[in-house]
Amino acid sequence: MNKSLRKAVIAGNWKMNKTPTEAKELIAAIAPLVKDAGCDVVACTPFVDLSSAQEAAEGTNIQIGAENCHWEKSGAYTGEISADMLVSMGVKIVIIGHSERRQYFGETDVTVQKRVRAALDAGMTVILCVGETLEQREQGITSELVAMQTKIALGGVSAEELKRVVIAYEPVWAIGTGKTATAEQANEVCHTIREVICELYGKASADGITIQYGGSMNAANAAELLAQPDVDGGLIGGASLKPNDFAVIVEAATKG
Numbered sequence: 001m002n003k004s005l006r007k008a009v010i011a012g013n014w015k016m017n018k019t020p021t022e023a024k025e026l027i028a029a030i031a032p033l034v035k036d037a038g039c040d041v042v043a044c045t046p047f048v049d050l051s052s053a054q055e056a057a058e059g060t061n062i063q064i065g066a067e068n069c070h071w072e073k074s075g076a077y078t079g080e081i082s083a084d085m086l087v088s089m090g091v092k093i094v095i096i097g098h099s100e101r102r103q104y105f106g107e108t109d110v111t112v113q114k115r116v117r118a119a120l121d122a123g124m125t126v127i128l129c130v131g132e133t134l135e136q137r138e139q140g141i142t143s144e145l146v147a148m149q150t151k152i153a154l155g156g157v158s159a160e161e162l163k164r165v166v167i168a169y170e171p172v173w174a175i176g177t178g179k180t181a182t183a184e185q186a187n188e189v190c191h192t193i194r195e196v197i198c199e200l201y202g203k204a205s206a207d208g209i210t211i212q213y214g215g216s217m218n219a220a221n222a223a224e225l226l227a228q229p230d231v232d233g234g235l236i237g238g239a240s241l242k243p244n245d246f247a248v249i250v251e252a253a254t255k256g
C-alpha cells in the first residue's frame, strides 16, 4: 500500500532528561516550530514532567506520552506507575519495551507483552520498541530476533487493538551512539516487521501499521531514513531535546 496512506508519527523519547520546569520550556520552544506538521507529533516525557508538558502542549498539535507503564492497575509495586494512572491524567500514549528498559531494568519479552496488554486495556496507544544488539546483528539473527520480539509482545492483541499500536524498530547499537543504521538497513528490518504483522493479522493490518525507526536519527539523516518505503516515522532520543533539530525531523516526515 502507498506509504502516504499510513500515519507518520514522529515521537520524542526524552528518557531521563528535563525537570518539570524545563519540560514546559522545551514544549513551548518546540510547539511553534511544528505547528504545521503533516505528521503526528509526540513527546514522551518522564512521569514527573507529564503535567507541565501537557499544560504547555495545550492548544498545540503536540501529544504528550509516557515512557513506560506497569501491567497491574494498582497494588504493591513500589515506584511503578499504572496505565490507568496515566489515562486518568489524560496521557494516551506510552512507550513499551524500550531497549534501555530491557538492558538496565530486567524487561523481558514477557513483561513487555504484559505491559502492552495493560496499556491497550486502558485505552492507550502503544509505541512498542523492538531491536537487536550489535552481537545479534553480527550473528545474523536480526530478522528472527525482531520477529520474535514482535510476536511475543503482540500475543493476544486483536487486529482492532493493533490499530493503537505503533512499532519502533530501534537497533540497540544505534541508540545514543551516533551510529545510525543505513537507510537500507532500517528499511529492511521495518519491512521484516511489516511481514510479521502480515503473517499475524493479514495484509490490511500490515499496510496500515505505522513502523518507526529509532537510533541516532537527527536533523541531518532524517530525510533519507524517512523517505524509505517501510519507515513511517521516528522515535527520537537526543535530537528530541533540541527544538530546531526535532522540527527538521518533523518536517522531513511531513515530506517523507
Ligand SMILES: O=C(CO)COP(=O)(O)O
Pocket (backbone or CB within 6 Å): 013, 098, 170, 174, 175, 176, 177, 178, 214, 215, 216, 217, 235, 236, 237, 238, 239
Ligand atoms: O532510544 C532512542 C529513542 O527511543 C534513540 O535515541 P537516540 O536518538 O538518542 O539515539
